[in-house]
Amino acid sequence: MRGARRPGVPTRIARTDLAEAARASVAAGLTWQTCAALLHTPAPYAGAVAALLIVETTVVRTVSAALRYGAGCLLGVLVAVPAALYARPVLAGLALVAFASVLPARHGFFGHHGVHVPMTALLTFALVRDRHPDEVIVHLAEIVLGIAFGLACSALLCPAVRVRSAERALEELRALVARYLDGLADAVLRRERPRHVLGPAWERDLDAALERARTAVAEARESTRWNVRPAARRRRPDDRVLDILTDVVRRLAATGRLLDARPETAGPAAFARPYTRLLRTTALCAYCCRGGRPHPALPAARHALTRLGDCAPPAADPGAGRLLGHLDSALTSLSAPPPARAGRARVPLRPAPRR
Numbered sequence: 001m002r003g004a005r006r007p008g009v010p011t012r013i014a015r016t017d018l019a020e021a022a023r024a025s026v027a028a029g030l031t032w033q034t035c036a037a038l039l040h041t042p043a044p045y046a047g048a049v050a051a052l053l054i055v056e057t058t059v060v061r062t063v064s065a066a067l068r069y070g071a072g073c074l075l076g077v078l079v080a081v082p083a084a085l086y087a088r089p090v091l092a093g094l095a096l097v098a099f100a101s102v103l104p105a106r107h108g109f110f111g112h113h114g115v116h117v118p119m120t121a122l123l124t125f126a127l128v129r130d131r132h133p134d135e136v137i138v139h140l141a142e143i144v145l146g147i148a149f150g151l152a153c154s155a156l157l158c159p160a161v162r163v164r165s166a167e168r169a170l171e172e173l174r175a176l177v178a179r180y181l182d183g184l185a186d187a188v189l190r191r192e193r194p195r196h197v198l199g200p201a202w203e204r205d206l207d208a209a210l211e212r213a214r215t216a217v218a219e220a221r222e223s224t225r226w227n228v229r230p231a232a233r234r235r236r237p238d239d240r241v242l243d244i245l246t247d248v249v250r251r252l253a254a255t256g257r258l259l260d261a262r263p264e265t266a267g268p269a270a271f272a273r274p275y276t277r278l279l280r281t282t283a284l285c286a287y288c289c290r291g292g293r294p295h296p297a298l299p300a301a302r303h304a305l306t307r308l309g310d311c312a313p314p315a316a317d318p319g320a321g322r323l324l325g326h327l328d329s330a331l332t333s334l335s336a337p338p339p340a341r342a343g344r345a346r347v348p349l350r351p352a353p354r355r
Contacts, residue, residue: 016160019158020055020160022157023055023153023157024051024052024150026153027051027052027055027146027150027152027153028048028049028051028052028146028149029048030051030149031044031047031051031145035047035048035142039138039141039142041138041142046139046143047141047142047143049146050069050142050150051146051147051150053069054066054069054146054150054154055153055154056154057160058160060222060226062150062151062154062155065113066150066151068113069113069147070143072105072110072113072115072116072117073116073117073140073143075101075117076116076117076118076120076121077120077136077140080097080101080120081124081128081136083096083097084097084124084129085128090129093125094122094125097122098121101117101118101121102117104117105117105118123139124136127139155226155227155228158229159223159228159229160223161223161235162220162222162223163220163231163236165220166213166216166219166237169212169213169216169217170217170245172209174286174287174289175287176209177248177249177287178284178286180256181279181280181283181286182283183198184197184198184256185276185279185280188266188276188279189272189276192263193259193260194259195256195260198256203253203256203257206249206252206253207249207253210246210249213242213245217242220236220237221237221239238290238291241290243333244289244333244334247330247333248286248289248333251329251333252326255323258323258326259323265320265323266320267320274308275324277304278304279327281301282330284297285297286330289334291338292338294335294336302328302332302335305327308324309321
């Protein structure tokens with residue numbers, strides 16, 4: 001199954017890159033034509049470059065890039081103009097501009113757009129020193145138009161909605177959690193260590209799947225913010241499912257580490273067999289965790305767990321009690337009710353007064 005899914009990943013990446021490149025190209029073309037018509041500049045490269053560089057995959061990232069790009073260019077102008085007007089000699093002014101613009105460019109706020117602080121500063125210094133301040137104003141106007149068209153194209157030309165990617169990552173995590181819970185049940189029945197049944201890297205694979213799900217859900221949440229597409233309003237990532245699966249993964253890993261250290265913790269068959277049945281029921285419930293109502297088998301599973309804790313002899317072995325505690329925490333997380341939908345308060349109807 002893993003080999004069948006890998007070819008789809010480059011396809012999704014290629015589609016995202018093509019859509020982003022198309023939006024950036026449209027923004028650059030519109031900026032070029034608008035600058036040529038309004039500002040009468042034969043080669044408005046500054047605006048086209050600004051439009052190309054700020055367009056990102058999501059609207060939120062485009063707004064962030066526009067703020068950093070615009071702030072970097074503005075800071076470069078503010079650094080260069082006083083030095084060009086008052087610094088003497090020219091070499092001292094140039095050195096001052098370079099030093100004063102490189103320092104803030106390395107600040108984390110600007111990111112990779114920090115390089116535009118010294119570039120804009122040196123260009124502004126040269127233009128002002130050569131008595132061409134009008135070109136500086138035109139240059140800034142081109143940048144403003146480029147940022148405006150970049151923001152408009154990113155927000156209006158089919159902005160990305162990455163909810164499906166988050167759903168695929170959560171589905172992969174659910175399947176992996178269910179498979180490893182079944183593997184733990186097999187390890188308990190065979191009285192073997194989980195790493196011999198699941199493989200030596202099972203915990204690392206589980207952490208990697210959880211991290212991919214977190215990243216995908218965060219990207220999906222970001223893609224639906226400030227998104228004008230109807231799909232962004234209808235479909236939103238469910239953070240509750242990720243929180244539940246995160247707790248189940250934590251309990252699963254703790255159970256596996258305990259059984260790896262002490263395989264005999266599961267105790268005799270009178271305890272091991274019902275415990276394995278509960279593990280398989282938990283695997284089924286984890287695979288069906290999709291944000292709706294809890295699985296119908298959960299109340300019976302929690303009742304069976306309570307009965308097992310009362311009847312079986314885990315008190316003689318504190319490790320068995322820890323096994324039941326981890327399983328109880330996982331079942332408690334899976335049993336969490338869905339959040340109530342906010343609705344309008346119903347006003348009781350009153351009969352109209354008779355005239």
